[in-house]
Structure formats: structure tokens, C-alpha cells
Amino acid sequence: MITTLAFLFPHTALGKITLYPLDREFGEAWGNLPVYGDAKGGKPRRPPYSGLAAALSAVSGQPVVLMPHSYDHLEDELASPAVAVTTQPFDPWVLSTAVQQWESCIRKGDDLNTLAPLLAAAEVQKPELASYVRGSAQGRPHAPGWFYRVAAWNFAQRLARKPLPIPNGPSHLNVRWRMDTQGSLISWDNVTKRTTERPKRTGYAIHKLDFRVVTHPGEPLFALHVLPTFSRLATHWAGTRTAFIDHGKNTLLRMPIGHTRNSAGEWVPYARNYASEVVEACGMGFAEWPSNDDLTKLAGGVRALVPGPISHPLGKGVGTRFNSVLADHITETIQRPKITQISFDRTGIELVRPTKGAISSEHLDHALTATGRSHVRVIALYNEGTTRRRMLETLAPYAGDPAGLAACSDGDDHQLTARLAVRFQRLRAIDRIEQVDWDHELTFLDDLKDGALNGAWVETIWNPKPTKREREANQHRHDHKRDLRLALYRRDVVSQFLARLPDSEEGSDEPTADEEAAKDFKALNALRDLLFRLGAVDNRLAQVTQFxxxxxxxxxxxxxxxxxxxxxxxxxxxxxxxxxxxxxxxxxxxxxxxxxxxxxxxxxxxxxxxxxxxxxxxxxxxxxxxxxxxxxxxxxxxxxxxxxxxxxxxxxxxxxxxxxxxxxxxxxxxxxxxxxxxxxxxxxxxxxxxxxxxxxxxxGEVPTPVVNAASNRKNPKRPPKPREYLYRRTSGTGTPTWYIAQASRSYDGFGSAGSIGGVHTRFTIPTDEESLQRKDWHSFTAVQxxxxxxxxxxxxxxxxxxxxxxxxxxxxxxxxxxxxxxxxxxxxxxxHPEYRGPSIEPTEAPGAESDEP
Structure with a gap:
């Protein structure tokens, strides 16, 4: 049995909330608001309900949701009457003042005050959340869109009342949680810190618990999924987008922030959605934004999250040990009404992998018949000799004559098997700093008109960084991968890139005692992926299926x-x-x-x-x-x-x-x-x-596995991991759901660096292993x-x-x-060359047929 960080709770555990019903007149008034570009400029847009909700959170110190009251998806949020939902009633004067000031900011100073009277006139209600649930008896519970956010608040508030004890840690260590205005729990007073010497810097991080209320197939009860994260704190304002503010109440304000230049031309942060102006209008003052030096020292009542993937003294992830401690704490804390921890049971279906590694040489030609072509060509494009050697060594197992392959010249086909040939071609444009006309550089491919299926294996400089000389000259290398892939696609050639080895790894031909460590896995995996893109399919899938x-x-x-x-x-x-x-x-x-x-x-x-x-x-x-x-x-x-x-x-x-x-x-x-x-x-x-x-x-939708409770493993160092089986859970109405639960490859390997999150929590890591704080700590995952x-x-x-x-x-x-x-x-x-980027404009000639069936 696999236990998880997900819990079913009866409807009586949903609790009550404070609700302000808003009629269609409010929607009409909202629709008459002008478009705006935020307090400090930006692209004009229609004001979202979330903007006012964030401002109300700032003055109330409470989570606030302003959303349409609808059970169905709405293309236009003004098409249905809205509700404002929070945890406690607003002070009437604060509510009116805050809404009036926010609308005035939206209108650039015009004080029409159309929204505040409508909100103030709303009759405050304190209903049971369970009254909004439909379809439970049929195992299909659903509720209005705002319900799912609000239901998590009550659970978070109950959990925050009791500190989380950390076993095997410093004496009497208890993590005390503070709820922010989005309903997350923050370990505000329990900060993880790490200082490095080279370079000299200090990093900070906090534990954060997010909560998500979801449904499961055929399950009459709602499920609450707990999502722990290790949120690293920024030590400078550059690029930051979210800040937590200690505003003198038990709740932390979570603010979306932007950046603008002050009179001195320096970039400074500001609270978006006019939160600063609203708080000031209500006479509450606002925390002064700390300087970069204050963030570096963790001084003051404002902490900002790092803006994204950056170099940091602390890694990401809380680890499996913390998840296990947290799951036990939740079960012990929430007793009345009783919640049920979701778990999976093992089925008799074992997951096997009889074939590993690359396609074997004896099976390659048979696998290539799946491409539908009698001949397949790998075009190896390189500029550096070391990369050519790596490609040769990776192809050698498929060559009937390895010596002949090593001696093959550029520009000519060398037959590896009856179906597969390789052609090497030096492409010096790979190293150009500026953008390249690849259609011109690849004209030599136009001569390959023999009906073979072509795939390009291309050397690349992965994430090319400018040298010191290039930086001083204000030159930056252009990343050619998107442009080159597109030019190859235009010639019906699929491609796979092979990153050039860093200088520190090049030229090392010394033998190693560890044959596995000597393998060039980057080249091996790149070739395997290219064969996969060409359509090669060997018998490994047929071995594990029965049709x-x-x-x-x-x-x-x-x-x-x-x-x-x-x-x-x-x-x-x-x-x-x-x-x-x-x-x-x-x-x-x-x-x-x-x-x-x-x-x-x-x-x-x-x-x-x-x-x-x-x-x-x-x-x-x-x-x-x-x-x-x-x-x-x-x-x-x-x-x-x-x-x-x-x-x-x-x-x-x-x-x-x-x-x-x-x-x-x-x-x-x-x-x-x-x-x-x-x-x-x-x-x-x-x-x-x-x-x-x-x-x-x-x-957030798939329960996070915590521990394999059915394992006989007694190793105290880390929670027993899931086994290679299919797992099943049956809902309250008999609907089955299946899961693959797994540990990551990093968790299984890499010595203590991989398993450290199963042995310790971030709070209890020994001093002699402190350096492992810089690693990402992995938890178990699942597929539903x-x-x-x-x-x-x-x-x-x-x-x-x-x-x-x-x-x-x-x-x-x-x-x-x-x-x-x-x-x-x-x-x-x-x-695709434009994956998560701008789209390519269609090139069809005028009058071309529609692409709709």
C-alpha cells in the first residue's frame, strides 16, 4: 500500500465562509470600467476581478476571492453574477474606502465610485460550504468555481493552529505556520540558511504548503491535496514577481510586484493592483520596500521569491522524509471530523523492462523497416573534431567494419548495415556568433535525392555563453538550434542535437577502470533519440504487450x-x-x-x-x-x-x-x-x-506518494519507495483508478546526493553534510x-x-x-522550432485550399 499527501474529508468538514452576493448591476458597473495598464504602466487590459480581490486582501489581511457564481466554465466572467468570498466580514468603512480608492486608481483619478456602494449594499452571508455541493450521491460532486479555493482556506487555517514537530532535529524544533492571503501556509519564522565561500554569498528559503481541493473519478467526497514546496528567497529585487509582507497581523500579505524606475533612474519594486494606494487610503500605512542589502541580510518584514530558475546556494524540493513527517502530522491534527488519507493498493501487474539500452545491431535493420523506407541515412553535422570522434565511437557498434568507419571521409556515405548509412559533413557555421542563413549553408543536402530517409545528427553549443572578450565587445552568440531545425524540416529532415563537451572534458582519452563511467551517454542518448524520430521500432514494445x-x-x-x-x-x-x-x-x-x-x-x-x-x-x-x-x-x-x-x-x-x-x-x-x-x-x-x-x-491533481507502507524494508535512512507494480484505488462508488508510483532516477542514484531528502529534512541535515543543501531534493511522484x-x-x-x-x-x-x-x-x-515561441506565419499561396477537413 502506498500512502499519499491527499485526504478525503466529509462535507461536514468544509466549514463556513463569509460571502457577499453581487447582482447583475455590479457586473454592469464592472463592465464600464476603463482598460488599464497597472499602476506604473503596461499593456492596457480589462480589469480582472482578481485585481480588486488582491487589493482587498491587502487591507483586510485575509484571503479574498471575487469570482462569478457559476457551476460551469464561462468565457465571459461578467455573464454571471459574482460573489466576493473571504474568511471574516470586512469592516464596512475599510471595504468602502478600499474599493473606492481602487476604482479611482483604475480611472486615473476620476472618483465616480460606482462599485463601492454595490459591495457595501450586499447582504453578508455565512453559509455552510456544503450547501453549494451537487452530485455527491452519484460520485460526481461539483461546486461553483470559487468553492475549490475557499474550501482549502478552512483546512489551512485548522492545520496552522498546531506547529509541525520535526523529529530527530534540534531540540524542540516546531515549525510554526502563518497563512498568506492566497491560503498557503508559510514557515515564516523557520528559515533555512546556507552560506557559500566560493563565491561568497548567503541563500535563504522557506517551506510553503499549498492546498488544492479536487475531485476523483467516482468519488463522492472531495479530496484535499497538500503540495509542499521549498521556496527560495531572493537576495535582490531584479526580476522578482512575488513578495510576502508581514503587515502586523497574523496573516502574511502575498503581493504581485512590478518594477519601475525612480527619480534617480534606479529600478525599484511596487505592489501591483494598486495595493499600496489602497492600503494608504485606509490609513494603514505600508511596509517600506527593503533595499537589496536588506534582502541579502533577510532584514525587515518583506521577503521576495526568486523569479525563476537561477543559481542559488540552496536547491529545490523538500524531500520524502519531510513529506512523511507532514502526512503523519496532518492525520494526527485533523481528527474531528475525521479525514481519510488516500492510499493505493498493489495489483498483480508487475512492470517489466526486458529490453534496455539502444537498439541492438542485430535488430537495427528490422527496426528500420518501420520507417517505410529501404534506406536510412544519418547525416552527422559537426565542426569540432572531438564531436566527430564521439559520433564515430557511438556508431561503431552498428558498423560491420569499425576500422572502415573510422577511416571514412566527409561527404561520402559509409554503409553501416544493409539499411543504414552515415555521412559526415563539416559545418563551420555552427560556431558563428551571429545569425546564419541556414538555407544557404545546407544547399549540399539538395543533392541527396536517392529516396533515402534522412536524419541529421547535429553538433551544438548548448546554451552558448559569450566569452569575456565577446562581452566586452557587446557580442553575444546566437543559439542556432531553432533556425537550423526549421531549415532541416524544410528539407524533410528530422534532427537531434549533440551538445559539444566543455573544454574541461575535451581531449581526455585516458582509459578508465569503470567501463560504465567511460560511456558517452550524451552521444548514446542523442543517437537513440534520432533513431526514434526516424521511426525505428524494435521488438521491445511487443515483448511487454499481448495483442x-x-x-x-x-x-x-x-x-x-x-x-x-x-x-x-x-x-x-x-x-x-x-x-x-x-x-x-x-x-x-x-x-x-x-x-x-x-x-x-x-x-x-x-x-x-x-x-x-x-x-x-x-x-x-x-x-x-x-x-x-x-x-x-x-x-x-x-x-x-x-x-x-x-x-x-x-x-x-x-x-x-x-x-x-x-x-x-x-x-x-x-x-x-x-x-x-x-x-x-x-x-x-x-x-x-x-x-x-x-x-x-x-x-496538484495526482496524489503525491509518501511511503510504501507495505514494504518489509527496515532501512531507517529513507521511506520505502514504491515498487515496479501497477497500483489501484477504488472510489466510494466502486470506480477504479490506477497509478504508477515511482522514485526519480536521481533519488535512486548519485549516492547520498540522491537519497538525502529521504534521510533528513531541510531542518535536520547534519553539519558535515550541509553542502548537500545545494542539491534538489526529490520526492516520489505518480501517474494517474x-x-x-x-x-x-x-x-x-x-x-x-x-x-x-x-x-x-x-x-x-x-x-x-x-x-x-x-x-x-x-x-x-x-x-517544433516555435515551441512556446512566436508562431510562424503561414506561407500558403493565395487561393490555397482551407486546412479544415
Whole structure:
């Protein structure tokens, strides 16, 4: 049994809240507010409800939510009457003054005061939260959108009343929590500190507990997931976006902050959403922003979070030991009404990995038959001799004549196997600092018209940093990967990059006693990934699955990407990224499984490499497609049309990402689980099954495993980790949910650096191991698997199939978060040159046919 940091609680534990119902007149008044660009300038936008809520939190010292009172998603938040919800009633004068001042700031000084009278006139209510819950008896509880935030506040308040005792730590160490205005608990008085000598600096961090109320498939009760984080504090204001402020009350103010220049031309912080002006208008004063020197010394009542991934004396993560201590503390603290810790039970399905490592030389040609081509060529593009040598050594196991491979010259094909050849080509433009015209540099590829499938293995300078001389000359290296990948896609060539070794690692040809340590894993993994992108599939997947009806395994990957509008005053827009893959299975060992992906331009299923190139050279998203309303309908119809093109005489098993797809197909939502629309509904017939398997990896929605309580391991150093099995949990209405629980590779390896978070907490690490505070401390993770429609198959067998297709990946020796078809679809998306960047403008000629089916 695996215990978790998730708890079911009865409706009587939801408690009461303070609610201000607001009528449609308030919505109309809000709709008449002008657009604004924040207190210190910025892109004009329509004021969100959250802006006023943040200002009210600043004057009340309480969490505040201002949201529409609706059980359904709303495209327009003004379409439904709103409610303001908090923990205690506002002081009437403070409420009126704060709202009036906030509106005046929005209106740039005009005191029309349209909102404050409407809020002041609202009748304050103190209802039971349970009165807003619907559908519990059917195992489909749901509530208004604001409910889920507010329900977590009451739980956090109860937990904060009792300090967290830390066993095996300093004498009488108890972590005391303070709740911030977003409902998180902060270890304000228990700060972790570490000082380094080279360079000389000090870093600070606090423990933070976030809470999320969610539903589980078929579960009548709500679940509360506890999400511990180790939040590192900034020692300077540059780039910071969030600050905690001790404003003289027991609650900490969490403020979104911006930066502006003062009269001296220096960048200084300010509280966004006009919080400073609102607090001053209410006569409460405001904490003076500390200087960078104050942040370095942790002086004053303001602490800022680091803005993102940066070099810091302290690593991230709280570790498994802290999670275990916290879980026990929550169970002991919340007794009435009693909560139930969610746990998973082991099934009889063991996850195995009979094949590890790269595709073996004896299986390579058979695996390459899955590409659909008789000849495959690896084009090795390099500039530095060391990289060429690394490529040669990595390819050598596939060469029938290793000596001949070592002597091969650039510009000529060298045959490795009957199907695979390699061609080396020096590309000096790789080292250019400035941007390169890659279409010109790659003209030599235009001569390769022999019908072979080409894949480029390219040397790159990973995260190129300017040298001292370049910095002094104000020169910066251009990262060529996006531009070069696009130029290759335009030539129907997929690619994988190999990072050049740092100077400290180059030129070391000395033998080592540890043969494993001598392997060039970066080169090995890069070649494996390139073969995977070319579409090579060996027999490793067939070894861990048992099919007699040869189904097609489909992966549907969706992601919404924001596209910035560069026009002044223009609004950002979003577009849906859609990648569909199909893994065609076979029961014959003589035939290889093969991969296809859907091309939205030709409206056809293509071999994987060809489809990835087609996807990568065009715009990444599909305008008009979205997660809700008409955009969701367009997305659903487009994908259904693509699925209809698959062979109609083969059963389908469709894998989807729950979080990304549930607004497109309501049957994936817990509220309509298995009863609403699902992918492939119109493809199902009496003679053809279409099963749906949903995968959820969303942080906060999948319970965090704590300890394997069923393990016989007595090692006191760290909590027993999950085993290589599929786990199951059955809801109160009998609905099963399956889980893969796992420890990370870092947790399992790297000596004490990997396991330190299981041995100690951040508070109890011994002095002689203090340096390990700089490491990231890992916790156990889980993948949730549900089966909304098994269509005649055994649901647990489908869950086991999904788990095994995560455990036995095509290119990795470790587990992937998604089953192979879904993982491949995500990899194609991430390889697009404009992944999470600006979209490429369409290049179709005027009059071209629409890309809609």
C-alpha cells in the first residue's frame, strides 16, 4: 500500500465562509470600467476581478476571492453574477474606502465610485460550504468555481493552529505556520540558511504548503491535496514577481510586484493592483520596500521569491522524509471530523523492462523497416573534431567494419548495415556568433535525392555563453538550434542535437577502470533519440504487450499556446497545438510495429519522420481552435475527422492527456466521467472496439506518494519507495483508478546526493553534510490512469498496458510520464522550432485550399 499527501474529508468538514452576493448591476458597473495598464504602466487590459480581490486582501489581511457564481466554465466572467468570498466580514468603512480608492486608481483619478456602494449594499452571508455541493450521491460532486479555493482556506487555517514537530532535529524544533492571503501556509519564522565561500554569498528559503481541493473519478467526497514546496528567497529585487509582507497581523500579505524606475533612474519594486494606494487610503500605512542589502541580510518584514530558475546556494524540493513527517502530522491534527488519507493498493501487474539500452545491431535493420523506407541515412553535422570522434565511437557498434568507419571521409556515405548509412559533413557555421542563413549553408543536402530517409545528427553549443572578450565587445552568440531545425524540416529532415563537451572534458582519452563511467551517454542518448524520430521500432514494445487483435494505439496530444500580438494595444490570443500519433501493432514477429502521425495540411496519416517534418516547418498552432465553446467544437471535429482516416478494420485504443483534453471531451471530466462525449465515439461499431485510456500527470491533481507502507524494508535512512507494480484505488462508488508510483532516477542514484531528502529534512541535515543543501531534493511522484470507456476490454488490462508503455519506452532506459504514443506526440510538439515561441506565419499561396477537413 502506498500512502499519499491527499485526504478525503466529509462535507461536514468544509466549514463556513463569509460571502457577499453581487447582482447583475455590479457586473454592469464592472463592465464600464476603463482598460488599464497597472499602476506604473503596461499593456492596457480589462480589469480582472482578481485585481480588486488582491487589493482587498491587502487591507483586510485575509484571503479574498471575487469570482462569478457559476457551476460551469464561462468565457465571459461578467455573464454571471459574482460573489466576493473571504474568511471574516470586512469592516464596512475599510471595504468602502478600499474599493473606492481602487476604482479611482483604475480611472486615473476620476472618483465616480460606482462599485463601492454595490459591495457595501450586499447582504453578508455565512453559509455552510456544503450547501453549494451537487452530485455527491452519484460520485460526481461539483461546486461553483470559487468553492475549490475557499474550501482549502478552512483546512489551512485548522492545520496552522498546531506547529509541525520535526523529529530527530534540534531540540524542540516546531515549525510554526502563518497563512498568506492566497491560503498557503508559510514557515515564516523557520528559515533555512546556507552560506557559500566560493563565491561568497548567503541563500535563504522557506517551506510553503499549498492546498488544492479536487475531485476523483467516482468519488463522492472531495479530496484535499497538500503540495509542499521549498521556496527560495531572493537576495535582490531584479526580476522578482512575488513578495510576502508581514503587515502586523497574523496573516502574511502575498503581493504581485512590478518594477519601475525612480527619480534617480534606479529600478525599484511596487505592489501591483494598486495595493499600496489602497492600503494608504485606509490609513494603514505600508511596509517600506527593503533595499537589496536588506534582502541579502533577510532584514525587515518583506521577503521576495526568486523569479525563476537561477543559481542559488540552496536547491529545490523538500524531500520524502519531510513529506512523511507532514502526512503523519496532518492525520494526527485533523481528527474531528475525521479525514481519510488516500492510499493505493498493489495489483498483480508487475512492470517489466526486458529490453534496455539502444537498439541492438542485430535488430537495427528490422527496426528500420518501420520507417517505410529501404534506406536510412544519418547525416552527422559537426565542426569540432572531438564531436566527430564521439559520433564515430557511438556508431561503431552498428558498423560491420569499425576500422572502415573510422577511416571514412566527409561527404561520402559509409554503409553501416544493409539499411543504414552515415555521412559526415563539416559545418563551420555552427560556431558563428551571429545569425546564419541556414538555407544557404545546407544547399549540399539538395543533392541527396536517392529516396533515402534522412536524419541529421547535429553538433551544438548548448546554451552558448559569450566569452569575456565577446562581452566586452557587446557580442553575444546566437543559439542556432531553432533556425537550423526549421531549415532541416524544410528539407524533410528530422534532427537531434549533440551538445559539444566543455573544454574541461575535451581531449581526455585516458582509459578508465569503470567501463560504465567511460560511456558517452550524451552521444548514446542523442543517437537513440534520432533513431526514434526516424521511426525505428524494435521488438521491445511487443515483448511487454499481448495483442491478438492487432489494435492501433493512438495518442492525442493537445496544448494551448499563447501568441503575442505585437501591435500596440493588441490583445494576446491563444491557439491549440494538436499532434496525433498512431502506433500500428502486429502479432507477427516478422513484421515491425510502425509509427504514423497525422498531417493537418494534407489531411493524411504519414510515416513518423515525414509527418514530424511537415508539422515542424509550418505554423505550430491552429487558429480558432481552443479549449472551450466554439474553439473546443472545432478541435473535436477536426480530430474526429482525422481518426476516421485510420483503417476501419482495426480496433483502436486511444490514449489522451486528461488535463489537456477534458474540456474538449466532457466524458473525461470527473463530473461526467464515462458518460459524456469521448474521442472516437462515432467510430465504435458492433465489430470494432474503441477503448479510451486517460493519463493525468498534473501537479496538484495526482496524489503525491509518501511511503510504501507495505514494504518489509527496515532501512531507517529513507521511506520505502514504491515498487515496479501497477497500483489501484477504488472510489466510494466502486470506480477504479490506477497509478504508477515511482522514485526519480536521481533519488535512486548519485549516492547520498540522491537519497538525502529521504534521510533528513531541510531542518535536520547534519553539519558535515550541509553542502548537500545545494542539491534538489526529490520526492516520489505518480501517474494517474483512468479508463472512461473500455468498450469490452478488461479495464485493468488497459491500465496495465498504459503503465507498461510508460515503463518500457522506445528511446529511454527510464520511465516516461506518458505511454509511448502520447509521449511521441508530445516530443513532436516540443521539437517544433516555435515551441512556446512566436508562431510562424503561414506561407500558403493565395487561393490555397482551407486546412479544415
Amino acid at each position: 491478438t487483435d492487432e489494435p492501433i494505439l493512438v495518442g492525442i496530444h493537445l496544448r494551448q499556446q499563447r501568441v503575442s500580438n505585437r501591435r500596440p494595444g493588441g490583445a494576446d490570443r491563444t491557439q491549440m497545438v494538436e499532434v496525433l500519433t498512431a502506433l500500428h501493432t502486429t502479432s507477427s514477429p516478422e513484421r515491425a510495429w510502425h509509427l504514423e502521425s497525422y498531417d493537418h495540411t494534407t489531411h493524411d496519416w504519414l510515416q513518423q519522420a515525414e509527418a514530424e517534418a511537415a508539422f515542424g516547418r509550418g505554423p505550430i498552432g491552429r487558429p480558432g481552435h481552443a479549449r472551450h465553446e466554439e474553439g473546443a467544437l472545432l478541435t473535436r471535429h477536426h480530430i474526429e475527422a482525422a481518426l476516421k482516416l485510420l483503417p476501419s478494420d482495426r480496433p483502436l485504443i486511444i490514449f489522451v492527456n486528461t488535463e489537456a483534453c477534458r474540456t474538449i471531451w466532457p466524458g473525461l471530466q470527473n463530473m461526467h466521467f464515462g458518460a459524456g462525449e469521448l474521442p472516437g465515439d462515432n467510430l465504435r461499431t458492433d465489430t470494432r472496439s474503441v477503448a479510451i485510456v486517460a493519463i493525468n500527470t498534473a501537479y 490512469i483512468t479508463v472512461p470507456n473500455a468498450d469490452g476490454r478488461d479495464p485493468e488490462h488497459l491500465a496495465g498496458l498504459a503503465a507498461q508503455l510508460c515503463h518500457q519506452s522506445l528511446a529511454w532506459d527510464a520511465r516516461t510520464r506518458h505511454p509511448v504514443p502520447l509521449h511521441i506526440a508530445g516530443a513532436i510538439d516540443r521539437a
